[in-house]
Amino acid sequence: MHAIEARGLVKQFDGFRAVDGIDLNVPEGSIYGILGPNGAGKTTTIRMLLGIIDPDEGTRVLLGSDRPLSQSKLVGYLPEERGLYQSMRAADTIAFMGALRGMPLKAAEMRGRELMEEAGLGYAADRQIRQLSKGMAQTVQLLGTIVHDPKLIVLDEPFSGLDALNQAKLERMIRAQADRGVTIIFSTHVIAHAERLCERIAIIAKGKVSFDGLVSTARDRLRPQVHLETETADGPWRKALPDDVRHEGNWWHFTLPDSGVEPLLTALIGGKAGIRSLSIERPGLHDAFVAIAGEDTAAEMDAPTAEELI
């Protein structure tokens, strides 16, 4: 079962195809990352999936319905533009957001206070938003996003603007929701967040999906790299090293051959190469991203957003 299925989504703004034929499949219960540089079309895609805007072409089915807005009580959405009423108290803010998603106000307030306690912010429940730090206010907005126990949580760039401590807290909250079987989609331009959290990702660049699937499948597109240090610099054992070997002194770097490491070890030991160290490095998602989306797109990913530069 898929929480979301999208086929051929297109959205144009003044003739510019911001989203240019996107297909997505988000399995129920997964943590799914939409990964792409600024301007790739992530927010526009999310808005179409949720029914906030309609696509010019294509279809989407959200929690079994082709009218996504009809499912809004089952969905929690943290938009990219954060904004809360500054004079509202934190607990009232969460209650208000729960009421907008169909909860009775009193029940939403009680649940909001519980969630604030669990997040270690119980002491601030009666403070106005303007009296909170930016990270605390963002946490309040996130709690308001999940207060009605949604089946699907959609977070647009949830990590941006948070310090490392609050980012780690948010990761824990996302995992806790996933452990309850909730489907979570988040967009990000930071590969490391997707690598740590997601089982599945879509890589989006220039309005198109260049990969949709398991993180492990993306990583498996590249073969592991071997780093070997030997006592001797030469010998018949060198013939056992593959053609792509790079050589720096007594260090040898190469792609793990299809035959695996064992025949290589036999040749090194038999040829008395003297193995000082040998490590096999599995490619990370960053390397896979470069292979799939290209160096230029990867370089844009690492660039901070305007908000992060402030």
Ligand SMILES: Nc1ncnc2c1ncn2[C@@H]1O[C@H](COP(=O)(O)OP(=O)(O)OP(=O)(O)O)[C@@H](O)[C@H]1O
């Ligand atoms: N309402 C709009 N009117 C005109 N152009 C738009 C509109 N919304 C988005 N765009 C353009 O569409 C492209 C995709 O924007 P979108 O916000 O979806 O990208 P994104 O991947 O979410 O990037 P970011 O993280 O920077 O928001 C950009 O070039 C953007 O300028």
